[in-house]
Amino acid sequence: MENFVVSARKYRPADFKSVVGQEHITTTLKNAIKNNHLAQSFLFCGPRGVGKTTCARILAKTINCENKTADFEACDTCDACKSFQNNSSFNIYELDAASNNSVDDIRNLVDQVRYAPQKGQYKVYIIDEVHMLSTSAFNAFLKTLEEPPSYAIFILATTEKHKILPTILSRCQIFDFNRIQIRDIATHLTKIAEAEKVEFEEEALRLIATKADGALRDALSIFDLIVTYSAGKKVTYQETIDNLHILDYDYYFKVVDAFLAEDISEALLIFDEILKKGFDAHNFIVGLATHLRDVLVVKDPATVELLEVSDDTKARYIQQSESTSVSFLISALNIINQCDINYKMSKNQRLHVELALMKVAKLSQAFTLAKLAQAESKKKA
Known part of the structure; x- marks a missing residue:
């Protein structure tokens, strides 16, 4: 029986063009290789799972490739590429700073840097979770990072850039990875x-x-x-x-329909059904605020593109937005947002949410009363 390989490993990008959503990074790196403008130390920073270590490995493989393609990608057929793919390359070293964060670990790495590669042009050192290094380890690394041998390239990767010493940051070419769309x-x-x-x-x-x-x-x-x-x-x-365990958006459409019909009972019954299915009331409120925001967004053709859903779902949002006014949506968002902010402090959290639903359900009536009061005050004036 063949061993199962998770998709994150099986479909891990092997070249720059297959990296998803980081074109500003991959284009810069390819141009650096093309024009021979490679920095000697890089810092890849950004959220988890966006391709920092993947890009570090691709860069390490590409700069040592013996037969780069016309668009400066690794050929995947030369000895250097094959040894990389088989995890047997002597020119690429990976260090997990989360578990190797002492001064001795960095000193061992610095000792390795002294020796030139036996084959290939560069020795590449990839240090993952570099923010986990101790202050003394960072200090032991400073001089080597600033003046490494011509054949050594350091690629540091981190999810917490703010924890890295400014003296390290100033010695690196910094690449900020985006959250993928x-x-x-x-x-x-x-x-x-x-x-x-x-x-x-x-x-x-x-x-x-x-x-x-x-x-x-x-x-x-x-x-x-x-x-x-x-x-x-x-x-x-x-x-x-x-x-x-995600709440189906159908519930949010139904709740807003109940608001528009000023049907408090229906809104409370839908909320009760959601609780009985095991969903958290706070998550419901956060999801409802997002739904109201999305309904508001589609009211203007200029902002419809901000809604990243399928065409069928987008049509439902547009249809519901036609039944609402901007003032209703903004007022409803304000009420739901206040409910979200004060949820943790409430002693009776269910009642806290139900009160918010009741207020939104009677917003249209409140608008009517406000208009009548304003008209009355003008008459008296």
């Missing part, structure tokens, strides 16, 4: 699903991409989970929300 993650998941011959619903992949919060590795892990649940056959929207 939902559409880019969804597109990548589509390619993987097609390669694995897994049927999928577009909305399910978008939901996975949204849940991943900009981290492609997280998205691939979730994708594997859903595929396993469906016995490797199909990724559906319903199975995805069931597995990830």
Whole structure:
């Protein structure tokens, strides 16, 4: 039986052009290789799962490649590339600073730097989670980082740039990795699903991409989970929300419809159903605020593109937005936002949420009373 390989490893990018959502990084690195403007120390920083270590490995492989392609990618066929792929390259060293963060660990690394590569042009040192190094370890590393031998290149990767000493930052060429856009993650998941011959619903992949919060590795892990649940056959929207315990957006549409009908009873019954299904009331409030924001966004054609959902779902948002006014949505958002802010301090959290729902359900009536009061005051004046 063949061993299962998780998608995050199986489909890990092997060259710059296959890196997802970091074109500003990959273009700069390729141009540096092309023009022979390679810095001797790089700092890759950004959120988890966005490709920092992957880009470090691709850079290390490419600069030692013996037969680079016309667009300055690694050939994957020369001895240097093959040794890299087999994890047997003597020119690339990886150090996990989370578990090797002492002065002695850095001194051992500095000792290795003194020796030139036996084969190939560069020795590349990739230090992951570099912010975990102790202050004394950082200090022991300073001189080598500032004046390394011509054949040594250091690539430091971190998720917490603010924890790195300014003296280290000033010696590195800094690359800030972005959170990957939902559409880019969804597109990548589509390619993987097609390669694995897994049927999928577009909305399910978008939901996975949204849940991943900009981290492609997280998205691939979730994708594997859903595929396993469906016995490797199909990724559906319903199975995805069931597995990830996500509240279906249908509930938010129903709650807003109840608001527009000024039906307090219906809003409270929907909220009760949500609680009975095991969903957290605070998460419901946060999701409702997001839904109201999305309804507000689609009221203006100029901001519709800010809504990253499928065309069918976007049509539902547009339809609901036509039944609401901007003043209603802003007032509702303010009430729900205050509910979110004060939720933790409330002694009776269910009642706290229910009061917010009642207030929003009677907003239209409040607007009418305010207009009448204003008209009355003008008459008296």
